Amino acid sequence: MSVMGLFFIFIFSVAMLWLARQGVFESPWLEEGEVTHRRRAAGTEPPPAAKVGLAIFLAVAGCLFSLLTAAFFMRGDAPDWQLPPIPGILWFNTFVLAASSVALQLALIAARRGEFERVKTALLIGAATAGLFLIGQIWAWRELLELRFFASSNAANAFFYLLTGTHALHLVGGLVALARTTDKVRGAGRVTRALTTSVELCAIYWHFLLFVWLLMFAMLIGWADGFGVVCRRLLS
Amino acid sequence: MSIAIVMVLVVAGSILFHVLSPWRATPIASNWGFIDDTMGLTFLVTGAGFVAVILFMAYCLYRFRHEPGRRAAYEPENQKLEAWLGIVTTIAVVILLAPGLLVWGQFITVPKDAMEIEAVGVQWNWSFRLAGVDHQLGSSDVRYIDTTNSLGLSPADPKGQDDLLVTSGELHLPLGKPVKVLLRSIDVLHDFYVPEIRAKMDLVPGIVTNFWFTPTKIGEYEILCAAYCGTGHPQMRGKMIIESEADFEKWQTAQQTFEQSRKSDASRDTRASAQ
Amino acid sequence: MTDASVPQNVAPPPAEVEDVELYHAHSWLTKYVFCQDAKVIAIQYAGTAITVGVLALVLSWVIRLQLAFPGAIPFIDASVYYQSVTMHGMIMVVYMLTAIFLGGFGNYLIPLMVGARDMVFPYVNMLSYWVYLIATLVLVSSYFVPGGPTGAGWTLYPPQSILTGTPGYDYGIILMLVSLILFIVGFTMGGLNYVVTVLQARTRGMTLMRMPLTVWGIFAAAVMALLAFPGLFVACVMLLLDRTLGTSFFMPSLVELGERKDYVGGSPILFQHLFWFFGHPEVYIVALPAFGIVSDLISVHARKNIFGYRMMVWAIIAIGVLSMVVWGHHMYVSGMDPWFGFFFAVTTLAIAVPTALKVYNWVLTLWHADIHFTTPMLFALGFLVTFVNGGITGLYLGNVIVDVPLSATLFVVAHFHMVMGIAPVLVIFGAIYHWYPKITGRMMDERLGKIHFWITFLGAYAIFFPMHYLGVLGMPRRFYEMGETAFVPASAATLNIVITVIALAVGFAQSIFFYNLFRSLKYGAPAGGNPWRAASLEWQTPETPPGHGNWGAHLPVVYRWPYAYSVPGAPEDYLPQNAPPMSGEHSP
C-alpha cells in the first residue's frame, strides 16, 4: 500500500500545482470581462489534446501498475511465497526494450529536425524491437511453463504471468498506435506537425513502458525485496 | 410553500419515531457500554445538526418563497461565516472522534488475564474450543482436517491434546471474566456476532483474528453470522450461555477433549471396519 | 484576436476548438446508432442506465417481498434472494448511477457547459458507450446460464464468491467479473474524454473558476473514477484467475463442505483492500456529480448565486483527495490490522468537514433568495434532506468503535441507501426535469412532476428511515430470513411489511415519471431556449435542442461566472455567462 501512497502523493502534488496555477486558490473569481488567467498571458500555446489525454492515460496505467505492485508485496508476505527462477532471456528482452525506446526517441529527434527518411527507419526499428521484446516475453513464459512453474502452483508464479502479461498487453496497444503512426508517415511523405506529435506520443508511451518494465523486472528478480520489507515495516 | 411545512413535519416525525420506536438496541450484556455511550453522544450531536439544518432550511423556504416583486440578494460569499461554520463543524467532529478513538484503543488492547477461547466457523455452523488443563490452545491447520478431526488440530502438538472441543454450537462462558475470542474459519468469511455484547469480528480463512469482551449478565444469547457466507448464512446460529463460574466449571468438565474425541472416533472406526 | 490594442491581461484562451474537424454523420446508422456526437451518446448512456436501473428496481421488490413475507412467495428461495440482492446492488451502483452521471449527464453537459463543440475524442467516446452496452448485456446474460447470476453479494468477497456454497459460482460469477472488466475498459475511454474536454476544450474566457459546479463535480468524479477503477479492475482480473486457472491470489487453503481445495496461502483481505480502494471513491464518484448538479438546480431556481462558490470548489477537491484514503472504514471488523482503525476513522470523519460545508452553503444559498418551487427545485430540496440524514449516519459508521456493533446490520443498508441511493436518484430526477427542455425543446408536466416528487421523496424516506432502527436492534443485512431469533420482537416483522408495501408503491409510482417523460416528448409545452432563465452556457445555445456542433458558427465567449443571478443593477435577474459586460469594458 505504500506504493499506492507514493503514487498518489505524486499525482496529487501535480494536480494541486496545476490547480494553483489555474487560479483556483486565488481571489479575483468574480471579475467580469474576457479575461482568462494572467499567467497565460505570455501566450504559450496549450499542449495538444492528445498529449494531455496520454498524460492522463499514463496516470491511469500508473495507478494500475502501482496497485499490482502493492498486491504483489502484500501477497508476498505469506509463507508459501516462492519467486520462480528468472529466465535468462529476460535480460536480453530488457535490452531490446531499451533499444526500442532509444529508437523512438531518435525518431522524435529526427521528426523535430524534419528528417523524413530517418523518422521512417527509426520508427520501423522501434516497432521491430518492440515486437522482438514481445516474442521474447512469450519465450520466457514457455520456458517457465516447461519447467512446470504454473500459475496455479504458486502465487508468485501467477504474479509473474500477471505482471508481464499486463505489461505486454499495454505494449501491444502501443504497437497498434505505432502502426497507425507509421502508416501516417508513409501517407504524408514528409514530416508534418501532426506527425511529430504522434511520434512524440509514441516515444513518451514507450519510455513509460520501459520504466514500468525496469521496476517490474527488479521486483521479479527479487531486488525489490528490501523495499517490500520497508513496506511491511510501514504497514505494521 | 407546502414543502416548508413538510420539512418541519419530516423533522418532527423523525424525532417522534425515535422516541416512540420499540426497536432499540438489545440490553447490553458485556463491558462495552462505552460503545453505547459513544453512539448516544453521536446521536445527540448529529441529531442536533440534522434538526438545525433542516429547520433553518424550512424557515428559508417559507420566508424567501417567490412572491411578485421579490428579488434575491447578491451575496457571493462570506468568508468569515464560512470559516466559523468550518470551525464549529470541526469541533463537533473532534467531539465525536475523541471518545470513539479512546474506546477503540481499549477495544484493541486485550487484557493480559483474558481467557482464550476459539470460535471456528464452517458453512454453516459454529464450533468452539477451550483450553484444557494446561490453559493453552494447541496449534491447528486445515491440512489436518479429516473425519475424526473436523477442526484441524495438530495431532502432534501436545498442547492441543487436552483442548476441549464443543461441536454442539453451544458456548458457555463464566460471568465477569474477560474473554479473548480467537476466530478461525475453515472455508469462507464469517463473522462472530452476538448483538448483546456489541463487539463483532470477521473470521478470515488463513489467518486467526480476535476480539475481546467481558460478559456482564447471566443469560442465553444467540450467536449469528454477520458476514455473508453463502445460502445458509442466516441459518448459521450458535448459542452463548453466560453463567456463574461454578456452573461453567461443571459444564467444562463434561466436554470431550481432543484426545478423547480421537480415541472414541477411532474405536468407532475400528468397530465399523470390523463389522 | 491578439492585436496590440487588447490589454495585456486578455490572454489567449486555454484552447480553441474552432479548428477541430467536426465529425459528421452520413447515414441514419451513424447519426443515431454509431454516433459520435456527445449528446446522442449521452442519451444512449442514460437510456441504457435507466433500463437496467428499472431491472434493479424490480429486483428490489423481490428482496423486499421476501423480507416481508418470508417463504410466502414460491419462486423466491435462498438462491434467488441472494442473486437478486447481488444484481440489484451491483446494477444500481455501477451500471446505473455511475453510468448515468458520467456517461449520461457528463456527456450531455460538459461540452455545452464549457462551450465546446463536442468531446475532444468523439470516436473513443462512441466506443465507450458500446463497450458499456456490451458489459451490461454480459451482465444480464448471466440470467440465462446454468446456475444463474452470481449471488455473492455486490462486494464479491472471496473465498465465498467462487465456492459452491454461493449461487452462480459456476458461470454467473465469471460473467459478472468479465462484465465489470469490460465496464471499466469502457469507462476509462469515456473518463479520459470528460477530463481532457474540461482541460482542453473550454471556450474563450471559461477559466476553471468560471465553470458551473456541475462541471466541477463531474470533472472531479471522472478523475477519481480513473484512479479508483483500476482497483476494481485488478481485483476482478485476479479473482477471475483464481476462479478459472486455480491461482491463489485471494484463496487460502480451505476445506469446503468436507472437500479440501487446492488453493494455498491467498489473502481474502487483499481482495477487500483492492475492492474498497475502488468502492469507497465510488460513493463519491456518484455523489460529486450529484453535488454539482444540485448546486446548479438550487441556484437557478432560487434565483440567487450559489453561496461560497470558491468554498464549494475547494470542498469538491478536498473530498476527492480525501476519499481516496478512507477505504478502510469498510473493513473495521474485517480482521485487518486494528491499528488502521485509527487512521481510517480520522480520515473518514475529516471528510465530514468539507461535506458539511457544502451542505451549509446550499442552505445558505436559500437565505435572502427568491425561491421558485419548481419540480427540479423540489427534488433538490429532497436531496438535501436525504443527504443530510444519510450523511450523519455516516458519522456513526465512520467512527470506528461505533461501527463495530452496527456494521453488517440493516443500519448500514439504511445509511447507504439514504446517502448514495435515494439522494443521488432524487438528483437524477431533478436534473432530468431541469434539462429536459434543453434536450427535447419541451417542458415536462409540472403537476405530474410534483406528484412524482412527493411520492418518491416521502416514500423513500419512509422506507429507509425506520430501517436504521432495525439495524440498531441488531438485525443483520443479507439475511434471507430472520427465522426465530430471540432478540427480534414480532413488531419488527410488522415494520418489514410496512416498508415493503411502501417500497412497492414507490416503485410503481415511477411509472408516473415515465409517462410524463414520454408524453411530454410530444405534448409538452414548447420550452424555448431558456425556460428557467438560467445563466450558464448550455442555456444560451443558438438552437434548442442544440444542433450538431452546439454553437453555430462561433463559439461563445464567456465574460463572467455562471451564478450571476439577481446582480444589483442588472436589468433582469440573471446575466448569461456570454452576455458582454454591462458597461462594455473590462473590469480590472
Ligand code: HEM
Ligand atoms: C426504492 C428503491 C430501493 C429499494 C426498495 C432497495 C432495497 C434494498 C434491499 C431490501 C436490499 C437488501 C438489504 C439486505 O441485504 O438485507 C438492498 C441492497 C442494496 N441496494 Fe438497494 N434498494 C433500492 C434502491 C437502491 C439504489 C438506488 C441503490 C444505489 C446505490 C441501491 C444499492 C444497493 C446496494 C449496493 C445493496 C447491497 C447489496 C448487497 O448486499 O450485496 N439500492 N436494497
Ligand SMILES: [Cu+2]
Ligand atoms: Cu455467514
Ligand SMILES: [Cu+2]
Ligand atoms: Cu466508504
